[in-house]
Amino acid sequence: MRATLLNCSLKPSPEPSNTQVLADVVVSAMKGWGVETTSYRLADLDLAHGVETDMGDGDDWPRVHESITSSEILVFATPTWVGHPSSYAQQAIERLDAMISETDDDGKPVAYDRVAGVVVTGNEDGAHHVISEIAGALGDIGFTVPGQAWTYWNRGPGPGPSFTETDEGHDWSRTTGVTMAANLVAVARALGQSPMSAPPSDG
Template sequence: MRALVLNCTLKASPEPSNTDRLADVVVRALREREVEVTTVRLADLNILPGVATDMGAGDDWPRVHEQLLASQILVVATPTWVGHPSSIAQRVLERMDAMLSETDADGRPVAYNRVAGVVVTGNEDSAHHVISEIAGGLMDFGYTIPGQAWTYWNRGPGPGPSYSETEEGHEWSAKTGRAMAANLHTVARALATTPMGPPPA
């Protein structure tokens, strides 16, 4: 089984990413379940704006799309900016919109029988809003969102340290991340055993 983690931090490598650090809790828990995990930091790529799978010369999204189709589990990890997902996370949803018109050999939307979850960090609140925005989009595309398929960390009201600058709240976020990984893996296995068929005509 394969999983793909899309890190939607605004920071390009090698700058440290708070989002990557929390997502790594989920990655480790998935690997403990013998899931092959690939993490992609999208700020390192040229993801052109648009709603097609391939926007032409210079667009790095097609190879991300290939990885989506090769994975049974998707984790979208994003920081919170002004109470919303990062601009890169929003672009991910816009580019994935093309999957609505893509079907497999059995006539199913290509996102069917795949599961997805969300990781959110930020020294401001709105994590549940960000989770809802991303999970709602992924469900539209055909992904299955298991119960409690998310984890987050935030500082709370007012300015303060980022995830990597404090240990406050880490224990809860890590425990929730491990539960997220377990639920994603369980439902992905169930769908592999009993997959959904194409939508009724």
């Protein structure tokens, strides 16, 4: 089983990413169930703006798309900025929008039978709002979002330290991350054994 992780941090490598540190909890837990994960840090890529899978020369999104469509699991990880997902997260959702009209040989949307979960970090409140925005978008695109397929960390109201600058709340975030991983793998296996049907045609 394969997974693709999209790290939507605004920080390019080699800057440390709080979002990556928490996402790695999920990746490590999935590895225990035999899941191989390919990670992309979107700030390191040249991503064109638009809603097509391939926006032409120099666009790195097609290889990300290929990884997603070759995986059973998508882990979507983003920091929180002023209560919203990062700009890279929004850009990724816009690029994923093309998958709504992409189908396999049986006429099934390519996102069907793939599961997705959300990781959110930030030293401000708003994680539930961000999870809801991203999970809703992924559901629209065709991914299955299992129950409790998310984890987050934030300090709470007001400014404060980031995830890697304090131990506050880490145990809860890690435990929830392991639960997220277990639920993603369980539902991915279930869909592998009993795939979804293509939606009814308009005719």
